[in-house]
Every structure is written in C-alpha cells, then in structure tokens.
Amino acid sequence: MNTTIIGYPRIGNLRELKFASEKYFKGEINAKELNETAKNIRLYNLKLQKESGLNFIPSNDFSFYDNVLDTAFLLNAIPERYTALGLSSLDTYFAAARGYQGENGDVKALAMKKWYNTNYHYMVPEIEDNADIRLTGTKPFDLFSEALENNINTRPVITGAYTFLKLARFTGTKTVTDFTESVAKAYISILDKFASLGAKWVQFDEPSLVKDMTASDITLFVSLYEKILASKKDVKVLIQTYFGDIRDCYKDICSLNLDGIGLDFIEGKETLKLIKANGFPKDKILFAGLVNGKNIWRNNYENTLNIINEIKKYTENIVLNTSCSLLHVPCTLKNEEKLDESYKKHFTYAEEKLTELNELKNITDSKEPLNETSFINNKKLHAETRTGGNQEIRNKVAALTEKDFVRLPEFAEREKIQKERFKLPLFPSTTIGSFPQTADVKSARTALRKGSLNINDYEKLIENKIAECIALQEELGLDVLVHGEFERNDMVEYFGECLEGYIFTEKAWVQSYGTRCVKPPVVWGDIKRAKPMTVRWSTYAQSLTDKPVKGMLTGPVTILNWSFPREDISLKESVFQIALAIREEVLDLEANGISIIQVDEAALREKLPLRKSDWKEDYLDFAIPAFRYIHSGVKPETQIHTHMCYSEFADIIKDIDNMDADVITFEASRSDLAILDVLKENNFRTEVGPGVYDIHSPRVPSKEEIKDALNKMISLVKKDKLWVNPDCGLKTRGNTETIKSLKNLVEAAKEIRYENSRTI
Ligand code: GLN
Ligand code: ZN
Numbered sequence: 137m138n139t140t141i142i143g144y145p146r147i148g149n150l151r152e153l154k155f156a157s158e159k160y161f162k163g164e165i166n167a168k169e170l171n172e173t174a175k176n177i178r179l180y181n182l183k184l185q186k187e188s189g190l191n192f193i194p195s196n197d198f199s200f201y202d203n204v205l206d207t208a209f210l211l212n213a214i215p216e217r218y219t220a221l222g223l224s225s226l227d228t229y230f231a232a233a234r235g236y237q238g239e240n241g242d243v244k245a246l247a248m249k250k251w252y253n254t255n256y257h258y259m260v261p262e263i264e265d266n267a268d269i270r271l272t273g274t275k276p277f278d279l280f281s282e283a284l285e286n287n288i289n290t291r292p293v294i295t296g297a298y299t300f301l302k303l304a305r306f307t308g309t310k311t312v313t314d315f316t317e318s319v320a321k322a323y324i325s326i327l328d329k330f331a332s333l334g335a336k337w338v339q340f341d342e343p344s345l346v347k348d349m350t351a352s353d354i355t356l357f358v359s360l361y362e363k364i365l366a367s368k369k370d371v372k373v374l375i376q377t378y379f380g381d382i383r384d385c386y387k388d389i390c391s392l393n394l395d396g397i398g399l400d401f402i403e404g405k406e407t408l409k410l411i412k413a414n415g416f417p418k419d420k421i422l423f424a425g426l427v428n429g430k431n432i433w434r435n436n437y438e439n440t441l442n443i444i445n446e447i448k449k450y451t452e453n454i455v456l457n458t459s460c461s462l463l464h465v466p467c468t469l470k471n472e473e474k475l476d477e478s479y480k481k482h483f484t485y486a487e488e489k490l491t492e493l494n495e496l497k498n499i500t501d502s503k504e505p506l507n508e509t510s511f512i513n514n515k516k517l518h519a520e521t522r523t524g525g526n527q528e529i530r531n532k533v534a535a536l537t538e539k540d541f542v543r544l545p546e547f548a549e550r551e552k553i554q555k556e557r558f559k560l561p562l563f564p565s566t567t568i569g570s571f572p573q574t575a576d577v578k579s580a581r582t583a584l585r586k587g588s589l590n591i592n593d594y595e596k597l598i599e600n601k602i603a604e605c606i607a608l609q610e611e612l613g614l615d616v617l618v619h620g621e622f623e624r625n626d627m628v629e630y631f632g633e634c635l636e637g638y639i640f641t642e643k644a645w646v647q648s649y650g651t652r653c654v655k656p657p658v659v660w661g662d663i664k665r666a667k668p669m670t671v672r673w674s675t676y677a678q679s680l681t682d683k684p685v686k687g688m689l690t691g692p693v694t695i696l697n698w699s700f701p702r703e704d705i706s707l708k709e710s711v712f713q714i715a716l717a718i719r720e721e722v723l724d725l726e727a728n729g730i731s732i733i734q735v736d737e738a739a740l741r742e743k744l745p746l747r748k749s750d751w752k753e754d755y756l757d758f759a760i761p762a763f764r765y766i767h768s769g770v771k772p773e774t775q776i777h778t779h780m781c782y783s784e785f786a787d788i789i790k791d792i793d794n795m796d797a798d799v800i801t802f803e804a805s806r807s808d809l810a811i812l813d814v815l816k817e818n819n820f821r822t823e824v825g826p827g828v829y830d831i832h833s834p835r836v837p838s839k840e841e842i843k844d845a846l847n848k849m850i851s852l853v854k855k856d857k858l859w860v861n862p863d864c865g866l867k868t869r870g871n872t873e874t875i876k877s878l879k880n881l882v883e884a885a886k887e888i889r890y891e892n893s894r895t896i
Contacts, residue, residue, distance in 0.1 A: 137454060137500045139190050139493040142341070142376055142398070142429065143197030143293055143461030145486050147647050148177045149468050154651040157200065161234075167226050174198065178279065182288055188490035189497070194339060195283045195290035196276040197461065200226070201233040201259065201650050203341075204303060205246070207295040208232075208261035210273035211322050213304070215262045217243045233259055233650060235833035245833050247305065248649060250782065252343055252379045253743055254430065254464055255656075255698060257649035258303065265308030269318040271325040280333055289336060296340035296375060297323050297364060298357045303344070312356060320363035327364070331371045337396070339374045343460075345389070346380030346404070347746050358388050365393040374398055374423060378460035380746050381406040390417045398423035401443055402430075402459035408446060416451040425459035427492050432465055432483045432644070432658065432700050435492045437499060437514040444500055456493055456500070462486040466644035466655075474642050479660070481517060485644065522704070523661035526637070530662065533712040541764040543796055547821055550772045550798060555856075557731070557773045558684060562893060563846070564615040565860040565885045566825065568779050568801055569688045569734065570627075570867035571605050571620035572874050581625060598622050599676060606680045608875070613882045616732060617685045619677035621867065623670075625655075627690045627736060628698040632657035634669040635717055638699070649832075652868065658700045659710055665717035668724050675728050684732050686777060687725040691737040692718050692766065693759045698739055707743070708758040715762040722766055726774050734777035735766060737795070738864075741785055748787075756791050763795045775799065781864055783811035783826065789818045801825035803863035809845065812852040824853055827863020828884070829877060834869065836876045842884035855892060860885040 147153045156173035159165045178198050185193045199206050208214060209229055218232045221240040230236075235245035247260040263269070276292045283290040295303075297319050301312050323340075330338050345357065365373060374396030375389060381404030382389060389397055397420055399407045404425075416422055424447060426440050447454060468487040469480055484492055495510040502508050543550075580597050583589035605620035624630035632638035639660045645653040674687040692714035701710055718735065725733050740763075745754045767776045778797040783804045785792050792800065804811055804826035815824060828845045829837035849858055860881060866874050 137456055137497050138192060139456045139497050140192035140291070140423065141185070141190065141194060141458045141462055141490070141493070142339075142378065142425070143194055143463055144181045144185065145463050145465070145467050145647065146177060146181070146198045147467070147645060147653060148173075148180075149471060150643065151645050151653055153177055153200075154653060157651045161230070167224065170200075170226075174200065175282070178282065179286060182283055182286060182290075184487060185490060186288060188487075189494040190490055192337065192455065193283070193288055193290050194293045195279045195288075196292045196294060197463070198279060200229065202257070203293075204261060204295055204300070205229070205233055205259040206273075206275060207300055208259070208304075210271065210275065210294070210326075211269050211300070211319065212272040213261050213263050213267055213269055215246075215264055215307075216266075217241075235830075235835045237835045242835070244830065244835065248832065249303075249784065250742055252346075253746055254379075255646070255648055255654065255739065255742060256463060261300065261304040263304045263306050263310070263315060265310045267315070269315055269322055271322045271329070276326070277329055277333060280330065280335055284334065289334065291337040291339050291374070292330060292335060293339045293341060293376075294326065296342035296344075297360045299342045299344040301356070301360075302353075316356065316360055317363075320360050323360075323364045324367055327368060327371050327373070331369055335371050337372045337374055339376050339398070341376050341378075343377060343379050345375075345377045345382045345385055346400070348748055349384035354385050354388055357385060358392070361392050361394075368393065372396065374421075376423065378403070378425060378429070380404050381410060383410060386410045386414060390414065390420070394420055396421040396423050396455070398425065398457060400425040400459045402426070402428045408443065411447065411450050416447075418451070418453075421453045421455055422447065422451050423455045423457045425457045427456070427458045427489050427496070429458040429460035429462050429489075430464045431703065432485060433703050434482050434484050434514070434517065435489075435496070436518050437496060437511050438518070440496060441499060441505060441511075456496055458489060458493070462489060464646060465489070466641070466646055468643075471643040472641055475639070479639055479658075482522065483658075526662035526664055529664055529713055529716065530709075532716055533709060536712065536765065541761045541768060543764065543768040543770070545772055547796060547798070551823070553772045554775050554798060558775070560615055562855060562889050563858055563860050563885050565882055566614060566616035566686070566801075567609075567618055567861055567878070568827075568831075568863075568865045569618050569621050569686070569736070570624070570865035571608075571618070571622070572869050572871050573622065573867045574871060577601060577622050598673070602673065602677050603680055606677055606685070610681060610683065612875070612878050613886070614878070615683065617677070617681060617683050618688060619673050619685055621688060621865065623673055627738070627865075628695050629655060629657050631669060631690050631695055631718075632699065634665070634667060635663050635714070636666045637661040637663040637713070654698065656699050659696070659702045663710070663713040663717055665720045669721050671721070671724050671728050674725055674730050678730060685730070687722075687730040687733040689718055689721055689725075689733065689735045691735045691740070691778065692762045693743075694737050694739040697742045711758055711762045712765075715765045719766040719769060723769055726770050731773070732775040732777060733767075733770070734779060735763070735797075736779045737763060738779060738781040740780055740792075741782065741788065744788065751788070756788065760791050760794055763797075767797070777801065779864075786811060786814040789814055789820065793818070793821050795822075797822055799823040799825065799859060801827065801859065801861050801863075803827045803830075809848055809852075812849060816852045820853075823857040823859060825859030825861040826853075828860060828881060829862055831862045831864045831866055831869060831877075834873050836873050837880060839880040839884045839887075842881055843888055846884060846888045850888070850892065860888075 372395035376398035
C-alpha cells in the first residue's frame with residue numbers, strides 16, 4: 137500500500153519562515169535572503185518526507201502567506217489596487233496579504249477568513265468585473281521543478297477550481313457563472329504545463345465539497361471538472377477533500393474522469409457509509425485520510441486497520457493519507473525537550489505522522505499484521521490508563537441544570553442599571569484588551585523561563601507595563617480601560633497554564649495566518665481552576681484609575697477550540713469543565729471590585745460544524761449554554777462584555793444575542809460593515825462595538841476614515857448601543873502605530889459624539 141500526505145507545514149521547525157518574513161517586512165533582509173530561507177525549508181521538508189518512506193510527496197504546499205492567495209495570483213485574480221502600486225511581484229503579493237502604506241500608495245489588505253473549521257486563515261480572493269482570469273503565475277511550476285532537481289517527482293497541490301470560486305468575493309456585477317469558462321481554461325493550462333514538466337499527478341484541493349451543496353453548486357462543480365478533465369492527457373488528477381464527508385456530490389465525483397479521489401475518514405462522519413452504499417469506482421485510486429491531520433494524539437492502529445479492512449471490501453486501490461494537510465499540527469516532537477516522555481509517547485506532530493503512515497503501511501502489507509512490533513506497541517499504548525480524572529468536576533458538570541444558564545434580571549433591566557452605574561458618554565471608547573507586546577515584555581518572559589530573571593522582578597516589570605498602559609489610555613481619553621494583557625503570551629495558553637488538566641508544549645507552533653503562529657496547549661485530563669488567574673493584574677490596574685478597567689478572560693469555547701482537545705471524552709464535556717473554571721474566575725474578579733468583565737469568545741464560530749444540519753446538536757446546544765453559565769452568577773450591575781474575531785456570524789446571529797452578554801465587540805472593518813444590516817434586521821439586543829479599524833495590518837487609519845465608519849454604523853445601530861473600538865487586540869502591533877491609531881479613534885469618537893449629542 138502506498139502512502140502520502142495532503143501537505144506539510146511550511147513555517148519551519150523553529151518558525152524560520154516567520155522570522156525571515158518579518159525581517160523582510162522591516163527591510164532588514166532582502167527578497168533574495170527571504171527566498172533562501174524559504175527554499176531551505178522546502179528542501180528540508182522534501183528530504184524528510186522522502187526519508188520517511190512516503191511514496192507520494194506533495195509540492196506547492198509551501199506559501200509565503202496563504203495558498204488561496206497564491207492561487208489568486210496564479211490565476212491573475214489580483215485586484216487593480218495592488219497591481220497599481222507598481223511593486224515587485226513579491227511585494228504586490230504581500231500588499232494584498234497585509235495592506236500597504238508607503239511611497240507607492242495606501243491600500244487595505246484583502247479580507248481574511250477562517251479556513252473552514254480550523255484556526256488557519258485564508259485571504260479572500262476578490263474578483264472584479266474586469267478580472268482577466270488566466271494562468272499567469274509560475275510558483276507551482278517553479279516549486280515542482282525545484283523538487284525535481286532534487287530527484288523528487290512531486291504531486292503539486294493547488295486549490296481546486298470549485299473551492300476557489302466558492303471562496304472568492306465578486307466585487308462587481310459579475311458572478312461565478314461569468315468566470316467558470318476562464319477559470320476552467322486556466323486549470324487546463326495548469327495541467328498542460330505540468331504535463332510538459334513531467335509531473336505524474338496533480339492534486340486539486342476541494343474542501344468546499346464537504347459543505348452543504350445546492351443543486352447549482354453541484355452543477356458548477358461538475359461542469360468545471362468536465363471542462364478541465366476533457367483535455368486531460370498524461371497527468372493524473374486527484375481531487376482531494378477534507379474536513380468532512382462529501383455526501384452531496386459523492387456520486388457526481390465518482391463519475392468524473394478523475395484518477396484519484398481523496399476522502400476524509402476522520403472528520404467525515406459519513407465517508408465510510410457513502411462507500412458502503414455506493415461502492416468506489418474501479419478506475420480510481422482512493423486516497424484514504426486515516427491519520428488525523430488536525431490533532432496530535434497518536435493514531436490507534438487497531439481502529440485504523442479495521443477501517444482499512446472495511447474499505448478493502450470495496451476497493452483495493454488505496455493510498456494511505458492524512459485526513460487534511462499537516463499544516464494544522466506542529467512540525468516535530470524533536471524539539472520538545474521539556475515535555476516528559478510519558479506525555480510525548482501519546483503524541484505525533486507532522487514529522488511523527490510520517491512515521492505513523494509508514495508503520496501503518498508496513499502493518500497493512502504484512503502477512504501477519506497483528507504480530508508486527510509497531511502494532512503490538514501501539515495497542516499497548518492505547519490500553520494504558522492515560523489520566524486518572526477528577527470525579528468532583530465530573531459530578532459538577534453532570535449536575536448542571538437549565539437554571540444555571542440563566543442570568544437575572546433580564547437584559548433590558550440590566551442595561552438600565554448599568555447605564556446608571558457607569559454613566560459612560562455616548563459612543564464609549566474602549567479597546568479589545570491587549571496592548572503591544574513589545575520586545576522588553578517578551579524577553580523578560582524568556583528570561584523568566586530560562587531562570588535568569590526571578591519572578592519578583594518579572595512581576596514588577598508587568599506591573600510597570602500595566603501602569604504605563606493605564607496612563608497612556610487616560611492620556612488618550614479612552615472611556616473603558618484595559619490592563620493590556622502583558623502577563624500573557626497567548627490568550628489561551630495563559631489560561632491553560634493556570635488550569636489543572638492542561639499540559640504545554642515548547643515548540644508546537646501552528647500557523648494561524650501569515651507569519652502569525654499559535655502554540656495550542658493540550659487538554660490532557662479533567663480541567664480545574666487551580667488558582668486565581670487574572671485577579672491580581674486586574675485589581676492592580678483598577679487601583680491606578682477611576683475609570684473602569686475591564687477584567688479580561690478567555691471563554692470556554694475559545695479555550696477549547698484553540699487547544700488540542702481530548703479525544704476520549706466529548707467536546708461538550710470538556711467545554712463545561714472549562715466553563716466551571718472560568719465562572720469561578722468571573723465571580724472572583726467581581727468580588728474583588730472589577731465592574732466590567734470581558735470574556736473573549738474569539739473562536740466561537742470556528743468549530744461550528746460545516747454542515748448546517750449539524751450546527752445545533754453538535755455544537756450550539758452546548759457552546760452557547762457554556763457561555764451563559766460563566767456569567768449567570770454575576771450581579772446585575774456588573775457588565776459582561778464578549779469579543780469575537782470576525783463578524784461572520786450573520787447565520788447564527790440569534791445564538792450570539794442569546795449568549796446574553798451586555799456588550800459584544802467584533803471585527804467589521806475588513807468586511808465592509810456588512811454585518812450591521814444583519815444586526816438591524818434581527819433587532820440585535822446586545823450593545824455592540826463593531827471594530828472601526830483593522831488591527832491585522834500596521835496601517836494607521838485616519839480620523840476621517842473612522843468617522844466614516846462610525847457614521848455608517850450610526851445609521852444602522854441604535855446610538856445608545858454603539859461602542860467605539862478597534863476590531864481586535866493590539867498585541868501584535870507596534871507602539872507607534874497603536875498610539876497614532878487610538879488617538880484618531882478617540883478623536884473620531886469625540887467628534888461623532890459632539891455631532892450627535894444635539895440630536896439625541
Ligand atoms: N483580549 C484579546 C486581546 O485583546 C482578544 C484577542 C483575540 O480576539 N484574538 O488580545
Ligand atoms: Zn479578536
């Protein structure tokens with residue numbers, strides 16, 4: 137049996153690509169140096185995959201920022217505002233990814249969205265009416281040739297035509313159908329070009345096929361591929377799906393003139409059922425995603441073998457595969473020096489998953505699979521009792537009832553009480569929580585970890601930072617302050633460290649967007665709040681000012697969604713265990729005089745099942761109550777805020793309102809404030825702070841621009857419900873741009889307040 141993977145992480149074992157890119161952005165290295173780092177990573181990854189025994193190796197899984205953006209550039213779908221800058225092609229690409237402000241102009245970045253149900257983000261391609269879609273890029277071909285020079289005939293990976301069109305935003309009057317012809321032609325050219333280069337296979341990634349598909353979606357998919365495959369010659373084509381099953385188009389995909397179909401057996405609830413019901417075409421190879429590309433728990437070989445045996449009843453043409461790209465797991469366990477072997481032996485990162493694939497291959501090829509050493513060892517490992525569990529916590533979760541999820545008095549009454557208490561001006565200004573994590577804070581934390589700085593000195597430094605931050609906010613004139621989150625490396629890891637049941641990795645970085653990586657902690661056992669987590673920092677900050685300082689916590693759903701979750705208990709059980717802990721912290725903050733508490737649910741939408749039919753039962757039915765539970769015990773005069781990254785919640789707007797927070801802030805600036813109409817239509821009750829500028833880019837918004845955004849907001853949101861804030865935390869930004877931006881924000885809020893105070 138052959139093996140392959142869908143893609144490999146490209147940030148480098150020690151995030152070399154991130155650091156090189158950031159240096160490039162700052163002008164510290166040139167394009168040639170950046171390209172060298174990139175090439176070294178690619179060649180290292182190729183060699184690793186080859187030596188692991190993998191049979192088919194992908195290429196073009198590398199990207200400087202994002203593969204969807206790469207595809208847009210490959211197909212010449214580049215908005216004019218970027219090409220008009222007259223920059224080099226690499227800098228035009230980065231301008232689309234990050235925005236550009238400099239000698240050549242001032243443009244915003246493309247919108248960025250979550251990649252299906254992951255914490256990775258892609259850049260949303262914009263297709264303008266005058267877009268001239270055709271093959272113009274060379275990257276996939278260059279990378280194929282580069283690998284070939286190193287004696288590896290790779291399988292290039294490209295975002296598929298259907299997924300590309302489904303993800304794109306059409307900015308003019310034209311729609312998908314106006315571009316199917318040209319897109320199909322471009323893909324034909326891609327296949328032709330690969331044929332001429334000597335490629336044997338090409339992989340088109342089509343994750344959009346796992347979503348609910350309408351009849352016209354299916355028509356679009358089929359017609360695209362009928363066109364693309366019609367002139368297929370020597371190159372074999374694989375359509376690769378992941379993040380679920382393809383129940384809506386399984387029969388259609390089977391009848392296409394394809395050579396391979398990639399299916400996900402991990403997240404695809406119905407994948408096996410589809411094969412059992414419909415069979416699998418004899419003329420095609422099944423790329424069977426059986427090694428989890430999203431989680432780090434070691435594969436259970438016995439279970440996998442059972443599935444393989446089931447599949448074999450329908451087809452013998454199987455290539456063992458990962459369930460999705462390994463982009464979503466860290467690179468290698470090799471650098472985890474501090475993690476005890478008793479933990480490590482349960483984990484596999486990308487590199488170790490290559491070994492798993494190889495072992496599984498040997499087991500399936502063996503005459504006596506059950507006697508293979510790797511099989512026996514794996515079985516032993518899975519038979520171990522991994523964690524003892526905490527009965528007290530389990531009982532508490534089991535005892536929760538409906539009334540635990542209800543905060544009284546109800547919203548409208550609380551709103552009155554809180555207006556009376558805080559006496560905030562119209563359009564109160566605030567920030568989302570974090571302030572720039574400058575080099576001094578980061579190096580102090582490193583020094584603390586290495587033992588060269590003692591805890592007292594470290595805490596002193598954090599206090600100084602908090603004091604500076606409070607002073608700055610007072611000077612700027614913000615209305616509701618924050619302490620700045622300097623004590624946190626990350627909004628999830630920090631809490632994980634304070635919770636029993638979590639364990640931590642040292643180098644398990646996973647790309648989130650562009651150069652930004654996260655290091656998700658691991659839910660190892662039952663969760664318990666071991667100690668107060670934020671109380672000392674919040675109370676210290678509050679002691680320095682008369683203005684309210686928001687207590688700042690991360691919500692249970694986000695904590696879980698940004699961790700590697702357990703697989704031995706349900707997500708629901710884990711979420712409630714975390715909710716128990718966060719609720720204790722909320723009550724502790726309140727008891728210590730904190731009057732406003734923000735509980736971030738940045739990632740609430742992230743794990744929403746991709747199919748609508750699964751939303752309620754598989755997710756919202758526990759995610760929303762978990763949030764309600766964390767604040768149902770606070771006093772009416774305590775104001776609960778929540779924050780969400782991205783405003784992509786039009787379709788769950790009622791559920792968001794139903795979280796029953798007093799205020800919600802969210803990203804809106806990148807999506808042209810489209811969410812505001814939805815808020816209005818739905819009579820959204822919660823007070824709102826739609827972000828007035830995009831913090832994901834270093835660009836400083838002008839006062840006028842912020843006023844424009846606010847005026848638009850005022851036309852759709854009730855004035856006494858509107859807050860003024862950036863769209864996310866400021867921790868990745870520098871001080872200079874932050875101060876300039878916030879100055880403009882406060883000024884804009886003041887002017888709008890003045891202009892509106894006469895009319896209210
Ligand atoms: N409070 C967090 C911060 O300001 C929220 C971050 C986020 O939403 N990703 O950094
Ligand atoms: Zn955010």
